[in-house]
Amino acid sequence: MKWAPTLGVGLWLAASAVAQEPELPPGLGQPPAAQEPRRPTPQQPAAPDEPALPTGLESGAAAEGPRAEPSARSERAWARPKGFVDLRAGARTQSDPLQRDLSLAEARLRLEFEHAFDRGVLRFKPDLVADALESSQSVDLERGRGFLDLREGSFATSPLPFLDLKVGRQVLTWGTGDLLFLNDLFPKDWVSFFVGRDEEYLKAPSDALKVGMFGAGLNFEVVYTPRFDPDRFVRSERLSFFDPLAGRVIGRDVAFAPEVPDRWFRDDEFAARLSGNFGGHELAAYGYWGRWKSPGGFDGVSQRPVFPRLGVYGASARTQFAGGIANLEVGYYDSRQDPGGADPLVENSQGRFLAGFERDLPQLAAHLTVGAQYYLEAMLDHAEFRRTLPTGVPERDELRHVLTLRVTKELLEQRLRVSVFTYASPSDRDWYLRGTVSYAIDDAWSVFGGVNWFGGRRDFTFFGQFEDNSNVYLGARLAF
Amino acid sequence: MNRMFPWLVTVTLAAAAAGAQNEGPAAAPALAVEAIVANANRVSYYQGRDGRAQVRMVVVDAQGRERTREMTILRLDVPAAAAGSGDAKGGDGKRGDGEAPAAGAGKAPAAGDAAANPAPADDAHCGEQKFYVRFRQPADVDKTTFLVWKKPGQDDDRWLYLPALDLVKRVSSADKRSSFVGSHFFYEDVSGRHVAADTHELVETTKNYYVVESKPVDAKSVEFAAYKMWIHRESFTVVKVEFRDAAGEVYRRYEVLGVETVQGRPTVTKARMSDLRSNGSTTVTYSEVAYDLGLPDEVFTERYLRREPRQWLR
Numbered sequence: 001m002k003w004a005p006t007l008g009v010g011l012w013l014a015a016s017a018v019a020q021e022p023e024l025p026p027g028l029g030q031p032p033a034a035q036e037p038r039r040p041t042p043q044q045p046a047a048p049d050e051p052a053l054p055t056g057l058e059s060g061a062a063a064e065g066p067r068a069e070p071s072a073r074s075e076r077a078w079a080r081p082k083g084f085v086d087l088r089a090g091a092r093t094q095s096d097p098l099q100r101d102l103s104l105a106e107a108r109l110r111l112e113f114e115h116a117f118d119r120g121v122l123r124f125k126p127d128l129v130a131d132a133l134e135s136s137q138s139v140d141l142e143r144g145r146g147f148l149d150l151r152e153g154s155f156a157t158s159p160l161p162f163l164d165l166k167v168g169r170q171v172l173t174w175g176t177g178d179l180l181f182l183n184d185l186f187p188k189d190w191v192s193f194f195v196g197r198d199e200e201y202l203k204a205p206s207d208a209l210k211v212g213m214f215g216a217g218l219n220f221e222v223v224y225t226p227r228f229d230p231d232r233f234v235r236s237e238r239l240s241f242f243d244p245l246a247g248r249v250i251g252r253d254v255a256f257a258p259e260v261p262d263r264w265f266r267d268d269e270f271a272a273r274l275s276g277n278f279g280g281h282e283l284a285a286y287g288y289w290g291r292w293k294s295p296g297g298f299d300g301v302s303q304r305p306v307f308p309r310l311g312v313y314g315a316s317a318r319t320q321f322a323g324g325i326a327n328l329e330v331g332y333y334d335s336r337q338d339p340g341g342a343d344p345l346v347e348n349s350q351g352r353f354l355a356g357f358e359r360d361l362p363q364l365a366a367h368l369t370v371g372a373q374y375y376l377e378a379m380l381d382h383a384e385f386r387r388t389l390p391t392g393v394p395e396r397d398e399l400r401h402v403l404t405l406r407v408t409k410e411l412l413e414q415r416l417r418v419s420v421f422t423y424a425s426p427s428d429r430d431w432y433l434r435g436t437v438s439y440a441i442d443d444a445w446s447v448f449g450g451v452n453w454f455g456g457r458r459d460f461t462f463f464g465q466f467e468d469n470s471n472v473y474l475g476a477r478l479a480f
Numbered sequence: 481m482n483r484m485f486p487w488l489v490t491v492t493l494a495a496a497a498a499g500a501q502n503e504g505p506a507a508a509p510a511l512a513v514e515a516i517v518a519n520a521n522r523v524s525y526y527q528g529r530d531g532r533a534q535v536r537m538v539v540v541d542a543q544g545r546e547r548t549r550e551m552t553i554l555r556l557d558v559p560a561a562a563a564g565s566g567d568a569k570g571g572d573g574k575r576g577d578g579e580a581p582a583a584g585a586g587k588a589p590a591a592g593d594a595a596a597n598p599a600p601a602d603d604a605h606c607g608e609q610k611f612y613v614r615f616r617q618p619a620d621v622d623k624t625t626f627l628v629w630k631k632p633g634q635d636d637d638r639w640l641y642l643p644a645l646d647l648v649k650r651v652s653s654a655d656k657r658s659s660f661v662g663s664h665f666f667y668e669d670v671s672g673r674h675v676a677a678d679t680h681e682l683v684e685t686t687k688n689y690y691v692v693e694s695k696p697v698d699a700k701s702v703e704f705a706a707y708k709m710w711i712h713r714e715s716f717t718v719v720k721v722e723f724r725d726a727a728g729e730v731y732r733r734y735e736v737l738g739v740e741t742v743q744g745r746p747t748v749t750k751a752r753m754s755d756l757r758s759n760g761s762t763t764v765t766y767s768e769v770a771y772d773l774g775l776p777d778e779v780f781t782e783r784y785l786r787r788e789p790r791q792w793l794r
Contacts, residue, residue: 024688024689024712024719050686050688050689050710050720051689051710051719051720051735051736053688053712053719054717054719054736054737054738054739054748054750055738055739055740056738056739056740056741056746056747056749057712057714057715057717057719057739057746082619082622083619084619084620116790121790156787158787164783164787166787170646171644171645171646172646173645173646173647173648174648176650199645200642200644200645202645203644203645203646203647212783214778214781214783219782219783275782277781277782280629280637282650318650320635320637320653323635323652323654324652324654325650325651325652327650358652359652359654360652360653360654360655360658361654361655362654362655362657362658366655366658367655367658367659369652413539413541413659413662413760414659414661414662415662440547442545442547443547443548443617443618443619444618444619446620477620479618479619479620480619
C-alpha cells in the first residue's frame, strides 16, 4: 500500500519517457522476413513520441528497391517558355516643369528560351515592352527602346575543357562593389535604375564575345565588344540633369543627342580580368580599353556630347572578415584624350577606390543584413582642370567621397523584403536613397513598391542634379 | 550537426550496422555518445565522397498556403589533406576517381569485418565540404545558384549567382540559423552544424534508438536551449529531432518520413521540419540520389556558377 504512490510516479515517469520516443519511420524498421517480431508500423508507434522506423531502414533492407518517392523534379517542359509579366507605374514626388509627372508607366512580357545541344547552349530572352512614356515604339536594340528589348541572344560553348566561349548578346558583370562600379565597364542602364525598373535592368546587355580560360588556379577572361556599347545613359526626355554647357538643369526642353561611336571593329572595346580564388580569398586584376561609357566629353565642332577614349586598370580583393564580407577595389581611369587634364571638354583621368563590408546581424534581428561602402573618386590633374575651366562652368571638387549604406530585412518567412540603399556624398553634399518593398503573394505573384529620392545642396553634383526626378512607383509581377 | 537535414543521408557503414545487428541491440557494447554523434553526423552529411540529389521543398504556412522550391544539390567532400590548405583552385582533380569508388562502393555491402569498429576508417571525411545548389523553382529564382564551401567550426564561404545580372555575389554566413530560401529549414540544417558546437549526452538507449540530448556550448549563439535526437541504432540515421527553448517547450521538430537504400546506403528521401509555434512546416523530398559520381572539384567554382555544369546536374 505504501508503495502505491511511488509505483504510480514510476509508471507515470515510464509513460512519459515512452511518450517522447519516436516511432521508427518508414525505412528504419525490421524487414518483413526478420526473425524478430515486426516493428510497429508508423501507424502504431511503440510510444507516442518515438518515431516509427521509416520505410527503408528495416534491418537488411539494403536491397535496392524501386523508388518510393517520385522525382522531385517538376516535369521539364522545354516547350513552355519561362518568363514573367511585369506591370509598373511611378510618378514624380514633386513637379518638374521640364518633365511629365509620370516617371514610369509600362508593361513588360519577358520570355526566356533555352536550347541545349551537345556542343553548347542557345539562349534567347526578349522583353516585349509597352512603355506609355516613350514617344516612339520603334525598336532600337542598342538603346533598349521600342517594343522589343532583347536582353540575351547568345550561344555558349566549351570547345576545350579549359575554354568557355559565349558569343552574342549577353549581360556581363564583374567587380566587387554593391551598386558602385570601378572595373565593371559593361553597359549600365541608368534610366532604368533611376525610374524604378527591376534592378536587373541596371545592367544593359553587351553584344560581345566572351572568352574564358581556366586552369592552374587562375581564370583569365576577355570580353571583346566589336562595336562600342555605351551605357543607356540618362536622357533628357525621361530625366532632368545638369548640362554644364547650358549651365543649368535640362529636361524635355533640350534635346540631348550625344554622338555615339558606332563603327564595327574600329569603335570596339576590350575588357579583361585575371582572377583567382585562394582558399576563399578572391583576388582579381582588370583592364579595359574603350571609351567613357556615359558621355565624358563635348565636341566643340558638332556641339554634341561625345564618348572619349578611356583605359581602366584596376584590382580587387574580396574575402570573409569578422563574420561578414569585406571587399577592396581600386581603378585608375586613364582619360586617353586628355592626358594632362588641360582639355576642358574632356573628363580628366581619375583614381577610384572602394572599401566595403557587409554582414548579417542576427544579434539585432533575424534576416537582417547591413552593408556599408566608402567610395573615393579622385580627379587627377585638378590644377589643370581649374586652370582651363570655362567661365560659368561650376568647379568640381578634386575628391568626391561617397558613403553607401544598405539595410535589408526579410519578414514573414521571406515573403516580405524591405531594402534601403543610400548613397551619400559628404563632399558633394548630395544623396540618393533607393527604398524597395516587395511581397511574394505566392510562387508566381509578387507586388512591390519603391522610392528613388535624390537631393543635394547644389544642382550640378552627381546626385543633386537629379533632385526633381525623385519618384515613387508600384507594380506587380507574375512569374511563370 | 546531425540533426540537420540529412541531405544525402546514407549508411556508410552498413558494416557497422550489420555488426550491431548480429550482436543484437541488447548485447551491444555501450557506445560512447561521441561515437554515436560522430556516426550520425557522417550518416547525415558525409555519405560517399560526393553526391547529387534532386530536391523539392514544399513550404506550408499556418494558413495552409503552399510554396515550392526545387533545386539540384551537388556535394563534394574535401579530402582532409587538401582542406584548409589555402589553395582553392579548381580542377586539380586529385581526389576522385581512383579512390572514391573503391572506398565507397567497396565498403558498404561488405558486412562483418567492421563490426568492432563503428567509427569508419574515413573519418577524415567529416571535414570541409562544398555544395552547389541550382534552383529551378519558383520561376523567379530559376537558375539562381548557391555555392557553399563549408568549413566546420568556422564561417562558411558562400556565393550567390544571380543570372539576370550575371552577378556573383559573396554572401555573409554569420546568420546560420536563419531560414534557407524561406523554408523552415535553416542554413545550418542544410549543411550541418559543427559537432563540437554542442555537448552531447546519451540519455536513453531503446530497442531502435540512441536518444541523445544536446546543449549548445555557446547558448547565446543559437535560439534553442537543447535538442533531443533519436538516432537509429543500426544505421545511425537521425530519425527525429526536437528543439526546446529555455522553458523546456518543444518548438521545432524534424522527422524523417522515408528512407531508401541507394548504392547500399540507406538514404533519407523524405523529411519534414515543423515550426510548432507558427504551425508552419516544410517537407523535403530527395529523388534521383546518387553517390560517388566523381564530381570534379572545379564544378564548385565561379566558372560553373556562370556556366551551369549540365553534365553533372543532368
